[in-house]
Every structure is written in structure tokens, then in C-alpha cells.
Amino acid sequence: MRRTIPSLLAAVAVAFGAPAALAGNYEGCPAEITIGTEGAYPPFNYIGDDGELKGFDVDIAKALCEEMGADCTFETQSWSGIIPGLNAKKYDAIIASMSITEKRDEKVDFTNRYYKTPARFIAAKDMDVEISESGLEGKTVGVQRATVSADFVKDKFGDVANIQTYDTQEEATLDLVSGRVDLVVADAVKLKEGFLASDQGQAFEFKGPGFSDPKWFGEGIGIAVREGEDTLRECFNKAIAGIREDGTYDKISQDNFGMNIYGG
Structure with missing residues (x-):
């Protein structure tokens, strides 16, 4: 049976110790991801009394990372600087209730939506x-x-x-x-x-x-990655579909809002 290049790389990784870029539940998805968020937009993302990041965006980010088998850390950034921070490589992705719009799509690439509200x-x-x-x-x-x-x-x-x-x-x-x-x-x-x-x-x-x-x-709220980061974007897309299919998404949404906010 012929193996694809990613499969061969994964096999080599197993033999010699898997590098971060090829670890995780999904082949080729990163094992370590830094998430940028605002931390000042409750109830979606905010810093609680205990000093920890909380909210729907944070819960979704953690669930997506768990689905991918990745270890995630968070960086907070003021909203006006959040896209420049991504493009300056301060973090790998933005999960901060960012609407998918044509204007923003000129600066970053977006995943499929993970919620949509008016x-x-x-x-x-x-x-x-x-x-x-x-x-x-x-x-x-x-x-x-x-x-x-x-x-x-x-x-x-x-x-x-x-x-x-x-x-x-x-x-x-x-x-x-x-x-x-x-x-x-x-x-x-x-x-x-x-x-x-x-x-x-x-x-x-x-x-x-x-x-x-x-x-x-736009078309709803998505995760932003740097332009051309197609592998990471597709890893997130697969993870979004995964947590919706297994009920994790609905549980997080119900726990936060008492309803499912994925939208029609």
C-alpha cells in the first residue's frame, strides 16, 4: 500500500520521537498552539476573580485543543491590536468572538464559523x-x-x-x-x-x-489564523466538526448560555 508524504513523516516521527508539529489526535496537526484572545469580553472571554481566563471562547478553545490532542496556552491582547499580534506571531490563532468579514479576510484566514448571533x-x-x-x-x-x-x-x-x-x-x-x-x-x-x-x-x-x-x-464567528496557514486552519475545522458531532459543543453552549448558539 502506497503511503502519502504526511504518513511517511508521521512514521519517521514515531521512530525518532514525535516532533510537536506532528503530534496530536489528527495527523499533521500541531501539538502546541498559542491562542490569542481579548480577555475583556464577558461572557465570551474574560479574566475571572481567580485571575484565570474564562468564558465561551476559552471553553471552546480548550475543547478544540483536546479534540486535536494539542496543548494550548493563551495570550491576552487588546482588541484593536489582536490581528497585528497574530501576524507578528505572538500567537498562532485568534479565538475571541471575531466575525468573519471580507475586510478581515484581507489580513487573516478564517476557519468555518463556531457560532453566529445577531x-x-x-x-x-x-x-x-x-x-x-x-x-x-x-x-x-x-x-x-x-x-x-x-x-x-x-x-x-x-x-x-x-x-x-x-x-x-x-x-x-x-x-x-x-x-x-x-x-x-x-x-x-x-x-x-x-x-x-x-x-x-x-x-x-x-x-x-x-x-x-x-x-x-459576515458569516458568523470564526477562528483567525495567519494567511497561508492552511494546515492549522483545517485542523481547527475538523475539530469544530468533531466537537459538534460528539455533543461537546452543545454542552459548552448550554452550560454558558442555556441554549445552542451555533446558529442556522
Whole structure:
């Protein structure tokens, strides 16, 4: 039986001690992977009271690494610098609730999606507001900079609303509470499970529909790798399919949100 080149390399690795690049459950997948994430985007990725990284993105990353048989470490990076950090080889992949968009695809390569949720606006419960050009005219909207939500709100409502950008989503919601902005727009699950579930969030609610137009929000949330890293990208794709098939994905999603957020 003829062996492929990867099979021959794997055989040599077994004979002489497997190198990191060829270890793991999947042939040819790396044995060590460094994951870049923001660490400031609860409940998807954040640093807990114990100083450890937590959240859905982190749980998914660990499950994918276990599926591949790889040892994973994490590096935190501010959102605005997270793609430059990847391309500077500070880490091997980004798992940080990053939307797959054409603009980002010019700088990195993406896996298949691992979840898909809409963006929504929130405001004070007693505010009567329509999410439209006329309804948002003169309003101040808070949004995290360098996000798909920022691109969306600037393109869609930038001519009529005042757009205030922030380094983190939490800074935006703090200004909502203090009255410095009238509304905030972000991922609906992030807002529902994070801010709206908090004590401060009890006076606020969703306004208007969800938004998921691919023009701004792409095809969902994916894992970013450096351009040309096709082997690593396909290892992640296979692992995503694997944890969905064996029920691991659903358990993680249910544990974090009480529902499956993979999306249709």
C-alpha cells in the first residue's frame, strides 16, 4: 500500500520521537498552539476573580485543543491590536468572538464559523426609541471600536446619530449607565448574558430587531489564523466538526448560555 508524504513523516516521527508539529489526535496537526484572545469580553472571554481566563471562547478553545490532542496556552491582547499580534506571531490563532468579514479576510484566514448571533441595541427601559434613521437622529450611540458593530452603526446611522467608540464593551455600557450615551449596540448574547443580567443592567432592555446582514456581520464567528496557514486552519475545522458531532459543543453552549448558539 502506497503511503502519502504526511504518513511517511508521521512514521519517521514515531521512530525518532514525535516532533510537536506532528503530534496530536489528527495527523499533521500541531501539538502546541498559542491562542490569542481579548480577555475583556464577558461572557465570551474574560479574566475571572481567580485571575484565570474564562468564558465561551476559552471553553471552546480548550475543547478544540483536546479534540486535536494539542496543548494550548493563551495570550491576552487588546482588541484593536489582536490581528497585528497574530501576524507578528505572538500567537498562532485568534479565538475571541471575531466575525468573519471580507475586510478581515484581507489580513487573516478564517476557519468555518463556531457560532453566529445577531447584534442588537439596548437603551433605558423608559426610552421610547425606534431603531431607524429618524428614530436615532441626534442620539448618541456607544460601541466598541474596531468591531463589526462599529462598522455597522457608522455606515447605517453615522449621518444622523453621534457615534461614540470605546476600547472595550464594558466602557460603553458604563457610559450608558451614567447617561453619557443614549444607546449601546453589540452582540445580543453578550449583552443579554452580560450587562442585562447584571444589577446595573436591570434598568435597560433591547430596542428594535436583531441585525445580522452579512455586509457588516459576515458569516458568523470564526477562528483567525495567519494567511497561508492552511494546515492549522483545517485542523481547527475538523475539530469544530468533531466537537459538534460528539455533543461537546452543545454542552459548552448550554452550560454558558442555556441554549445552542451555533446558529442556522
